[in-house]
Amino acid sequence: MASPTVSILEGNTFIVSDLAGNINATPTDPLGLFAWDTRFLSKWILTVNGTVPNVLSTDDLQYYLAQFFLVPGTGTIYVDSDVSIIRRRAAGAGFQEEIIIRNEKPDPTDLQVRLEAGADFADLFEVKDQLRKKGELYQRVRDSSLVLGYSRDTYKRETWISSSVPAEMDSRGLSYTVHLGPHEEWHTTIDVRVPTAAQLLSGEDYAKPEVGVPPNGAARRAKDLRSWTNTAPKLSSSWAPMERIYERSLVDLAALRFFPGVVPGGSLPAAGLPWFMSIFGRDSILTSLQALPFVPEMAATTLRALAAWQGTTEDQFRDEEPGKILHEIRYGEMTAFTERPHSPYFGAADVTPLFIVLLDEQERWTGDRGLVEELEMEAKAALLWIDDYGDRNGDGYVDYQRHMETGLENQCWKDSWNSILFADGSNSKLPRATAEIQGYVYDAKLRGARMARLFWNDAALADRLEREAEDLKRRFNRDYWIEERGHFALAIDGDGRKVDSLTSNIGHLLWSGIVDQEHAAECLEKLLSDRLYSGWGIRTMAEGEGAYNPIGYHIGTVWPHDNSIIALGLARYGYRKEAARVAMGILEAATFFHERLPEAFAGFRRDMTRFPVEYPTACSPQAWATGAPLLLLRVLLGLEPVGEHLIVDPHLPEQIGWLQILDIPGRWGRTDAFARVREG
Amino acid sequence: MRLVSARACWDLRHSTARVTDGSLIDMNTTMSTKPTTIQRFFDELSLRGQEPLLRRATGTIEWNIEDVGRWWVRMNHGAVHVSQSPQSADCVASCDAATFTGIIAGKENLMAAALRGVVHCSGNVGLGLSFQRLLY
Structure with missing residues (x-):
């Protein structure tokens, strides 16, 4: 140890x-x-x-x-x-x-x-x-x-x-x-x-x-931190740890701020200490999204910085393609001598659709249509990348395959080499089209359509994107569903086979909305089953799969950010009680880590260990783990921008008697949310 | 409206840049390090006029190429203007001719070169690095 x-x-x-x-x-x-x-x-x-x-x-x-x-x-x-x-x-x-x-x-x-x-x-x-x-x-x-x-x-x-x-x-x-x-x-x-x-x-x-x-x-830094926490909404709750978890998240987010030179004065979340104190497309986007109800200004910097670095050319060493959003920037010696491709590196297939998702979502919260107009060209280039470079074998699904050995083998959030595995534990073939990426693409197309119609004066594009999204949803529910196992495949691999392990990825599908209503109940049932749900959270891979390992990085551990996205997905499909249960498990786990959630913890059953077991080399603080409690608060309070208003539709778990957040910033100015646990 | 493919779209955006006196320059073929190659690159850049990829960058980069010459590239919301008359610069970048021809030929990455110390960049470094977007 x-x-x-x-x-x-x-x-x-x-x-x-x-x-x-x-x-x-x-x-x-x-x-x-x-x-x-x-x-x-x-x-x-x-x-x-x-x-x-x-x-x-x-x-x-x-x-x-x-x-x-x-x-x-x-x-x-x-x-x-x-x-x-x-x-x-x-x-x-x-x-x-x-x-x-x-x-x-x-x-x-x-x-x-x-x-x-x-x-x-x-x-x-x-x-x-x-x-x-x-x-x-x-x-x-x-x-x-x-x-x-x-x-x-x-x-x-x-x-x-x-x-x-x-x-x-x-x-x-x-x-x-x-x-x-x-x-x-x-x-x-x-x-x-x-x-x-x-x-x-x-x-x-x-x-x-x-x-x-x-x-x-x-x-100066003390003053800056005071102003950061003073500007954020104020939280109070009858469940005492909630305030401490919230404070911890805010301060850690402040600590992880990274000031990219390309956006003067603005800050975005770096990914995590110690290995990832740099700009990561995926981590910066998802953390900005988690934090939108609390510190919305980070999203604009993230989007502008990623736009400034958007791919312009085909560069096999860096897996760069026109319109693609970067994976990671590094400044060390190995990058300088091109022994590593991180100047910047573009090996991520999910970040480009997520860029569109964040651009639209920030407008829904902040009303900053100026940013949507400013980034029209970059957003359209990203949408073009999805259909062109994103789908390299032309089967209608975005997939990935690195060009060089120095690149990443898996270019989705589960980016270790051994994460996209069959239920018998064997590895899948490249190129891989993981399921959650298709969900993000579906969401990106619908959000792209909304922005095209409302802000870019481009009804033709909007119509086309909506048709494509509808078609993608229909195909996806047909091609990825594994009837005999009753869940969606983790991926379709290079041989066209369904990668059949049961994983947390199906929860991201709920978040993006790509799941047909007829399959939603089965997704819920699988996510909350003993095989996936440890009692603290939903595991990255289900117990019983060939490669399952409760301390395997992406094949059995529990990731707080993963769970926060899944909770949002459950809520989207109306499973509020289950979303609250997932939220509560993660928040209770935080109390065992001094209120600071690590990037991942072990997938052991809760009744076996009684406390969440730390994953040996986890990063802490890590941006999207820090953002997880913020997104979970949004889920519990049912915060959703509708038009110029913030809708509050809470559903609390029993342990939290009441919860209030004052001064939530957004296009409505500032507003308050209050919730009390439902009787009976 | 039909959208052309990303590849075609982005090539389209740049095709004018590659045309000078009616001939196409292929940046990916081996380029000599002769001063004429560098001069020709800047001549072409000045003909580019509008560069959408740089509409977020505003300011002047001074390129100081050892034993070859100095060029000032002014960028203003996508408009690119190249000059050899001295003027104030927001960012000064300097390197030798071999490095610069490597950069414009796509064999050398500007950010990696700057981190390695073969390109020196002072002033507004973010502006300097955006120069990479003029190359493809």
């Missing part, structure tokens, strides 16, 4: 340390100071008189701020320490760390304080995939700073470390000789600087940080 860690972050910079604030990374674990998908510090260890102090307590006060209280090791618990140490660390363009050492006794004391520093400049892909470096590491002391560097041809990355109190610097760290009189205090601020975007791309030497200037902007 991994040791506990403390993470703070700001933009795409994050720092993961142990509880004493130290970083001692091995090549393959995600401890360190990361920025631009690169580890700028892999070693950062504080010692006093040669030993690592013990931890008294650790606080991650805010997402960008952590505090560590330490005492020097005395070797025995029977001797009180005479010295106390506080490390206070704030993230931002690297990090700034204040170290305060206090002499608690009436006699003077002399201390040797040392910070061991090192950087391996690993690309996150190298950390994840355990690869070796190809360039040269170097260290030097320059301009009163310790510079840790890495170069490979023209590629150069440096970490600059400086101190407000002069330190002795050598290639492996900083040392201080500290003399403290009785009850005296000593402190220094250490600035660990990584390049800004401008510095990274300009090729100039990094500006030497101004030593001694309070650098961290913590006050």
Whole structure:
């Protein structure tokens, strides 16, 4: 089991340390100071008189701020320490760390304080995939700073470390000789600087940080976070954990904000810590959608940024095609040397229809028709991609197949290589047309039709899209339905076979509305059956399938975001009670994770474990897990924009007596929603 | 109304760009790194006039190609204007001739090149990267 860690972050910079604030990374674990998908510090260890102090307590006060209280090791618990140490660390363009050492006794004391520093400049892909470096590491002391560097041809990355109190610097760290009189205090601020975007791309030497200037902007960030939470709707509930879960989601969403250069000033959700602090088409879209009733402004930035990067050409290395919406952007060494295709990478078949879905949905909530008009060309190009490149074998269904080995084998949300499997556990053939993508396409066509009619003055397009959607629905219910198993196939594979495992994907079909009424009841029955429903949530794959594994990433674990979408789907088909049950299971699970849902947890039966079992390498916080409680609140309250109004049609589970949300923003201005559990 | 295929539609959008003095330039064939190739690229760019893919970008990029010359590409809601007279730029991009011909031939990705340090980009970096959309 991994040791506990403390993470703070700001933009795409994050720092993961142990509880004493130290970083001692091995090549393959995600401890360190990361920025631009690169580890700028892999070693950062504080010692006093040669030993690592013990931890008294650790606080991650805010997402960008952590505090560590330490005492020097005395070797025995029977001797009180005479010295106390506080490390206070704030993230931002690297990090700034204040170290305060206090002499608690009436006699003077002399201390040797040392910070061991090192950087391996690993690309996150190298950390994840355990690869070796190809360039040269170097260290030097320059301009009163310790510079840790890495170069490979023209590629150069440096970490600059400086101190407000002069330190002795050598290639492996900083040392201080500290003399403290009785009850005296000593402190220094250490600035660990990584390049800004401008510095990274300009090729100039990094500006030497101004030593001694309070650098961290913590006050600005505190103000920004206050304004973020103050602007959001206010929630109260008789079920006490609800308020804490809601607060946690709001703050984590703030933490995961990523400021893409292509949309000045705007922020969108990055996918998750530690592996995915970057723009991901799918995650950014779905999180923006989950958050629409609470922080609607993220959707506009997400759409504009993705539009700015929309595919323009055929590029097999990047799986790029005209009109396609990107999967992922990365900034590390392997991307720079085109050893990975992420500049950006387009290997996702579902993101392009989801782009249309979000564009329409944001208009329904915010009334921002300007954005729909502004993005008309991009939306139409996306609709064209669906029919042309999206369907590569011409069978009328959007499918995927990577062009190169460096691409993703599965280009749907279940993007591990072994997720689209037959019930006997065997793998399916490429190209694969997974079911939920067809649902998204159906929804995208209907929403495209609505936008064409209302905002683009294009009735012909609207008519055509509606005809195509109707035809797709008819074909889908015929071609994907497996009569003998009583559910929809997970996919149709390259051999034209129905991939027959029972999976959570059928819940997404309800959300998109592609399911014929005659099959809806069977979808409901399967989703809430013991095979799929664990008691905490709906598993990605049903118990009893050949490949089922309760701790398999996409073949048995429970994903909160998946469940939030399924709950919305159940509600769409009128299964409000069951939607509330799914919502409640996930919300109760959150209380076991300090109100912060991980991206996934194990699919073990609830009555077997009594608590949700953490998935070993799950990301946390992760954007769409953070967004899940927000979407579940929408489901419970039955929030739905209709015309210029917000309809509130609640259906609460028994555990939640009452629930209210004040000041829900939207095209109606601000409005309130109140719900009480139904009697009887 | 009948919609043409995405492929045809996007090619259509760009076809005018490829036509200069009545001849078609195929950006995907091997290009020499001779200054004339670069000059010709900018000449064509100036003939493009309207570029819908760049209607979201506004500002001027200065391209500084080592030992070849400097060009200022002004973009204003899709209108592209190219000049060799010095003017103020929102973004300055510089590289050598081989890198630039690689970029315009589609053999080199601008973002990867910038991350690697073979293209230096200062000022409005987002604007600079949008230049990739002029290439295909």
